[in-house]
Structure formats: C-alpha cells, structure tokens
Amino acid sequence: MATRTAEERRRAEREAYDAYLASCPARQVLDRISDKWVSLVLNALGDGPLRYSGLSRRIAGVSQKMLTQTLRNLERDGLVSRTLTPSVPVRVDYALTPLGESLLPIMHAAKTWAETHIQEIHAAQSTYDQNPPRP
Amino acid sequence: MATRTAEERRRAEREAYDAYLASCPARQVLDRISDKWVSLVLNALGDGPLRYSGLSRRIAGVSQKMLTQTLRNLERDGLVSRTLTPSVPVRVDYALTPLGESLLPIMHAAKTWAETHIQEIHAAQSTYDQNPPRP
DNA sequence: CAGCATCCACCCTGATACTG
C-alpha cells in the first residue's frame, strides 16, 4: 500500500488546492474580469447602456457566440442587466448594474497601473531577451 | 470584387481589434495577473523571498513545469528576481522586485472587492439559475 | 535541488449555418 502513498498524497494536495482555488473569491473575480471580452463589454457599457448590435459594433472583433456567451455570464453574475423590448423587431438593451459599476474602479486601477508600469515591463523583457539566462 | 467586401471588412476589423488588444497595456497586465499561478506566486513571494522548493511546497498544487514557466515569465517581466547560489547542491532564491511589489496593491484591491461582493455574485447566480431566462 | 523535454487530453475559441 505504501507504494501509492506518495502518488495519492500528491493527488490529495492537488484536490485540496483546487478546492481552495475554486472557493477563493479573489480567484473567481480575477478569472472573470481577466476574460478578454468581459473587460471590453464592461468598458463599453461603462459609457452607458447599449443594444446588442451596439455592443457588436462597439467591440467589432467579437463573434456573436462570444458576445452572447459573455453577456449571459455577466447577466448571471448580476453585473449586467438585460432589458427586452417586445417590439418588431425585438430590441434588447444591456446596461451595467450597480454591482457591475462597482467593478469599474478596480478595472481602472489595473489600467492605471498598467499604463504606469508597462514600459518597465517592456524594458525588462528586452533586457531579458537580449541576455538569455540559458544560452 | 464587391462580393468580398463584407467578408474582408470583417477580417480587417478583427485584425485591427487584435492589434488593439495586443497593444493595450491594461490587457497585457490583466492577462498576466489573472494567470492562475502568477497570482499565487506573487502572493507567496509577498511574504518574503523563497527558494524553488519553498515555492513548490507553499503552493503545493503546482506542477514543476507550471512553476518554472511562471517564474520564468515573471523574471522576464521584471516582477521577480532570481538569485542563484552555486553551492552543492545549487540553491536558487526568488524574490519580488520593486516592480513586482508595486503590483501587490492592485491584487489586494481586487481581493478586497472580491471579498466584499462575492456574495452578491453568488446570490445573483442562484437567482438566475433558479429562474432560467431561457426555458 | 532545480530544472528541461516530450507527449497528450482537454477546453476554449471561432467559423458556419440556421431561427423567431
């Protein structure tokens, strides 16, 4: 039995960690806002409500599938509201909820840090690349 | 020729957007810190320098491949320093650079927001799931 | 101790076609 101990302990560690990670609020939120389209949609809606087609135009590079998927998730998370107007043709408006708006400052802080320090990062990368630690 | 216009305009839009996204500092930084292991490594090093084995133990669930890869990227970005002591056996210490430390407040802000609002998100999810908009 | 190289399974993404 002892032969499996090491292997199983590893598994146990992994599982425990996975559980820890899965339940970590910071991770959950980071995973969400780091999504390529999520950040773009939140930013777009930060300027005010938009219709589906409006978002599609505003973000341009997004496929319908991804836009819809992103909006569904954001709606599910309570960050975005979806308002359907049963006219002909139908009209759907998306807007940030208060919860969604409360996330904007974080995104903005990240943006600010990025703009402040991105040059240092690029410089570090250049140095690193020109002086490869492993020849 | 006109038949290809729409399709090509789409491509152009996508490419332009890809370029925009790729050059967007906020995106670059978000992509990095949102990495599963990056955030854990930065957090671990936030308490002080650690050796490779120390990190491995501290983070537990990480594979060597991912830990090494993560550390290389962080080193390349100038967020983490790598100090090799040529003893027998070799010893390698990792620590946050000033640049790396300047990132901690952002992570902390995200963490704080997460802890403050995660319940609202969970609540919204429950509501959404129990009342499926699309039957 | 601190890695590197390889292979593989999975998920995410995007393209495409169709609908109320």
Added chain:
DNA sequence: CAGTATCAGGGTGGATGCTG
C-alpha cells in the same frame, strides 16, 4: 434584430522521464 446549434482547430496545462 438578436440570437441558437454544431463542429473543427489551437493553445494550455498536466503527467512522465531524464539531467547537472
């Protein structure tokens, strides 16, 4: 207009085996 359904490809991460 605002989606849904389906399928194929690529990138990501993990397990494994080997080195200075």
